[in-house]
Amino acid sequence: MSEQIRVLVAKPGLDGHDRGAKVVAAVLRDRGMEVIYTGLHQTPAQIAEAALQEDVDVVGLSIHSGAHMSLFPEIQRELKERGLEDVLVVGGGIIPEEDQKELESLGFGRLFGPGSPTAEIADYIETEIAARRAGEKT
């Protein structure tokens, strides 16, 4: 009860709607997570700085602009600069499968294409954070 998973949900890039991000935010909340929603048009530096102030376990990015191949590494760099390399970064949106593979190989958490069941995202975050926390304790 007292160790809720904290997730920052952000929408980087310039495109204008955040329905997907809001749906995912609500699903994660209903799974018992504390979801910090930051809104539209976030730059990588803003996302990383908000992650620092909120001390989140997870950053969830919603991407529809096609700029994911540059945005993800930038966010990773900004997080690292702040000593937050341990934060799990997951993403969802319109990301072609080969890009998903490539980003996952760069150390990101899982990426979810359009139409992925939202429950799957929540399951993945739960499992991954539980494993990390167990590892931290030993």
Add this chain to the structure above:
Amino acid sequence: MPVTHHDILEGFAGKERRMLSRAITLAEREAPGFPGLYDALYAQVGTAARLGVTGPPGAGKSTLLSALIREYRAQDKDVAVVAVDPTSPFTGGALLGDRVRMQEHVLDPQVFIRSMATRGALGGFARRTHEVVDLVDAFGFDRILLETVGVGQSEHDILSEADLVLVVLHPGAGDSIQALKAGLTELADLFVINKADQKGADRLETDLREMLELRFRDHGKDVPILRTVATTGEGVSELLGKIESKLAEFGAQGELTRRRQDRRQAQVRRILEQQLHNQLFGSEAQSGRIRKEQLEDTSLPPYTQATNLLKELWGAKEHSE
């Protein structure tokens, strides 16, 4: 990599914001070693002025805070925000969305914004809020702004951490005054009618004045009413001026000291309550003193049983000393 208390103490000395953030998490989780860390930082608590901001959902609290931050930053003051939203009692989850309205300040190194959910039992929440605000204070901000939605639940715990309480209302949300929980009016040091650009602001102000007149006529309490348009910044520098003059007035009257003393006493009382609870019901390893078998014994009626158990405990303690 887990952060040690030593890292946090050094981080506070070096103004490393990540360490403030980690420390808040430890307070929120009621981590086992946290009391030691808190006491080690305690000497640094007490320099920030704390402003509590409450009001009905959607009144424009976060937008107004963002505008206030802008004004404070123009005066080169460091500002922290702690924004509290309720935890769902069914799932334990929470959606914390106040940051959305304050994003313009996120990269400002003199501004720190933290969202917090109420989590679990209310008694625990009061303790944690107090500690979180103290941590932010110890880190060294000039002003701490506490946002909480006034729906009659946990806001009292939050507002009792404030030196000055602002209640934000807006026209048009049905009858805003009716929506005001009675207790909130008593807590208000200052009313803000936000969204003064919208129809109904005059009416709201008239109603509010009438109500204040009725309530406070005999106490002589002066509760100013100001108007703002948070989205454009209109009226915000006047609001800031009023906030600062109220703080100065409270300081001169000894009211700030009195509020701080009240908070401190309430805090120690809560800590005692919790420690007593642990001493009674903690596990054997925590040397909890009431055993399961004692509770299972049904030979006496409940009140007699409880009184006897307490007598046994206190008595036993006296004799062993």
